[in-house]
Amino acid sequence: MEKHTLSVLVENSPGVLTRVAGLFARRGFNIDSLAVGRTDRNDVSRMTIVVEGDRSLIEQVTKQLHKLIDVIKISNITEEEYVDRELVMVKVGAEPNQRVETMHIAGIFRARVVDLGRKTITFECTGNAGKINAFEESLRPYGIKELVRTGKIAMLRGNKFVSVGGTSRDDEED
Amino acid sequence: MTVAEALVQCLERENVDTIFGYPGGAILPVYDALYHSSRIKHVLVRHEQGAVHAADGYARVSGKVGVCIATSGPGATNLVTGIANAYMDSIPMVIITGQVPTSQIGTDSFQEVDITGITLPITKHNYLLKYPDRLPAVVKSAFHIASTGRPGPVLIDIPKDIAQTKIAFKYPTSVRLRGYKPTYKGHPSKIKEIAALIGKAKRPVIYAGGGIIASNASSELLQFAEAISAPVTNTFMGLAGFPGDHPLFLGMLGLHGTRYANLAITESDLLIGLGARFDDRVVMNINTFAPKATVIHVDIDPAEIGKVIGTNVPLVGDVKLVLKALLPLLEKVDRSEWLERIRSLKAEYPLTYSRACGALKPQFVIEQLWQCTKGDAIIATDVGQHQMWVAQFYKFREPRTLVSSGGLGCMGFGLPAAVGACIGAPGRKVILVTGDGSLQMTMQELGTMIEQGLDVKIVILNNYVLGMVRQLQEFYCEGRYMAVNFRFHPDFELLAKAYGMPGYTFKTEEDVLRGLAEAIDKPGPAIINCIVPAEENVSPMVMAGSGIHEAIDCG
Structure with a gap:
């Protein structure tokens, strides 16, 4: 079992942490570590999630996270330099x-x-x-x-980014 | 205008013609706004579960988004089963609930529940409206999310004070959801790869699920199957997506599937999964499922691909678009040997039942029902043995003619769903096939049905027992029948009379042959109570732990 580090960009909206945490709980994925905070943009938060599991489990975690409407982007940075x-x-x-x-x-x-x-x-x-x-x-x-x-x-090294792209907006979905 | 009035405006803009609901305190402002709408018909149900199942039935037959509405607290919690049902079967639905005023949220106030919290795992998305100005964008997004990609239910919870707040109304023309962009078009190189694999395959089988219905891909599926001369098996959710009387049709697969579908899958060298999710009732034993096959899996939901079994060629996309792209690339291959094998499997293991004992067999009723309608009817069912007999013996011809709870297996779905189906498909004959157990779970909706003047024929396969559980107890509990036998039923003919409709009781094959067609053809609702033996089992059946090729005959 390897540990994977996922950088997840989410809408900075109430309930988003519950949605993510609830997903992990009901699908039986174990969170090793979870850190949340807002990014340089008011409307986007970043979660750094460490999950333990084999490749197929991590694939499921990623795909299920993607189904959450409030999840904007997921990067598994484990195999990158960070x-x-x-x-x-x-x-x-x-x-x-x-x-x-x-x-x-x-x-x-x-x-x-x-x-x-x-x-x-x-x-x-x-x-x-x-x-x-x-x-x-x-x-x-x-x-x-x-x-x-x-x-x-965690953050990628060098000229690689985990970011939303585009300009900042403050009036996102609630 | 107020948020409540704006909500009604939004619903009208989304072309909502019918909503199913039940009023209450917290939702009062919305009902007051509905009072003034001439374009939206409100159907008053008898219990909120009826509203959500009716919206579901409406959505299944029409392909439109079903809408239901309830008040806070118990109104909202009564919707929960139906929301879960719509979620499991990927039915587009928007659910509106009233909530206590924002100042009271979190204080355990009267009729307060955290419905967005409760429905988090059973909605595609949900909203608690906190800022009145956001209402139009939230409604627009809700309908967009519910009806696109893999469809599903979306709930909007509106606190009473927010509903009463005045806003400047402007309905947005587009939706901006940066975290939600479903993939519709299949990757061209994968589509080429699939075409090449099909060209090389000797024993291909098409395994088609509810995605065929959701993406309106039935005619493409038919063209595809005929183009490659491959037999087609449907999941329960896929039934009616392929003509039931077509020579290439194998019927349903899995737990209670046909032996020939299950054996064809087992012998297949190429399994083409289309809008299906390799559910446990289909696959049964992962280790023995399609052991010789290369697996192609086309689905709009990336999370379904690789979730249950390994896939050789995954393809994310809308099944209809994928098939359209695939059709011109297909080469005609001679598969007469494989089709001959399929014919001999069908001849060797036909779907059958014993008529020897003289009693009225439930399968016979379904067969006669098909004779009466020739497949030209919408069949709603409940959950249990009768549902499986419908799946096995009713040959559906057109998509959206089967209305049934697949994933959740929710008894009590049938009657309210038939109500919704009847409203969603005006002019169509709607027949509810139900059991004596299921019907009594939501029987109060007979009132809604009569009040709305709906022509629903209710066929009860009445065996005085919870038949499917009885069958499980026969096989898994050595015949210790616990809590499955009913010692009391109402007189269903009298019940029909109480609701002002005709009631019939059929006890023999002769009764059915003599009276069923007339009862079905006569305009107006009716209850047709068919007394059938309690001991009848759904056969074939794959025992837990077995592979689908090891189905047993338990008739």
Whole structure:
């Protein structure tokens, strides 16, 4: 089973996330990771969906997604060159004497301190899934109090685009 | 004008002549606007499920978009079964529901349900109208989406306060949906490839589904089959898409298909799937389905191709356009050997039933019904054994003459669908063939039928049992018959009388021979109650897990 990264452009309309998530649920497709946000255009959102499955399953996922009226474009970027990132925030239990150690680890991963409490320290870190996993494992011995990840976002390298094309419009279907 | 008035304007612009519905509180403004429409006829049903099935029947016979309307809450939820039915059978339909005022949405207010949420998996698309100005564009899009590509139901949910808001009305002339662009024209190189494969094939079989009906491709299918001398089998949804009395016709395939259709598929070296979706009741066992065949699959919905079985030549497009493009490329090939084989399969495994026991057999009733009408009638059915007997023994001649619930298998569909069919095909003879179980699910629509003055003949194959379930229990539960026998039925002749129409009861073949034709030909509605044996099974039958070539005789 391979993981596939799909970049999906959708209408920025209410309910579109439910439509996509509902489709995955009722057709029995598993979402590994899902990140949603608007693009440079107000009327278009972009979902980066990571799905695990063989080729025929991914083909079905793509075709079924295409049937949703609100889905504008789907690109399976897995086999292309792309950059991907994820943001994690981790809150670690750290007594004052442990802070330096954790900050040293953070330095290795180029993570930043975003909050400091009397007994905790919170880092943010970006990178691909592998780096985030490694960062998490390195902090585990100190006791992770809380961890939140955004899910993966991805973009093709170089002169290739996943975009709608044409000019922006704000009066799309609701 | 108000949004409600604009909605009625939009419906008129879409050439809607009939809508089926049931009023209520949240939809009040729309009904008030309908009051002033002289062009739209509103058919008041007895239950919202009747409205949605009637709109479905109307759409199936006319090819137009069926329209139904209901209020919020229970009105909307009562539509759900019918929406699912239309979705499964790809029937073009627009459903309008009232919704509680926007300020009350999400507060569990009186008669509030999230109908767009509920119908998400069973509509092609749906809308909750939040901005009054969007109404014309939403209605235009809804009709466009419902009727193009692979058709399907589209729901528009309109909050009461929005319906009452004043807007400047302008109906859009075009639709702009950047996420929706169906492919109609088949890829030319694939079409050439298909023509070449057909030229080389020795034992081709055409497997044609509901797409033939939806794309009005029956005459192209006939030309195609004759041009390549290939036998044609229909899925249940494809029935009436090919003349039932044509020598190349194999009848229906699959679970209760003819043995010769199933065996022809099994021996075939080229399976040409046209507007069909390799449904589980057709394929049965994926591993033994068409084992020797190269598979061509033409469908307008790309998601159907490769969904169930591997396809050698996939082609996305409208079946009618694809066949039109294909016809000039076909070469005449001598297939007398294959056609001879088909003839011998038909002779060896005919579709038959036993008439020995003296009782009135349901298959005999269907055969006589065909004799009375010679295929020139619209046959609506419900779901169950009677439906399969119609599929097996009624030789449909023209498209859109079978009105039946295929994918969802929805008992209770028949009567309201017959009501819609009768309105959608004025002047046509409409006969509902139903069972004693199915009819009683939506029997209240007899009131609608009489009120509208509709000439629907209701033929009940009455065996006092839920026959299809009984048959399943005979084969899969070792004859433990649980909850299938009715100990009470109304007197259907008296019921007919209560609704002011004639009722007949036929108990023997002689009764049918003597009275059926007269009952059918006499103008006006009637109930024709045929008492048939409970033990009769639909035969042949493919047991679960078996391949279609392993059908058993269970008559």
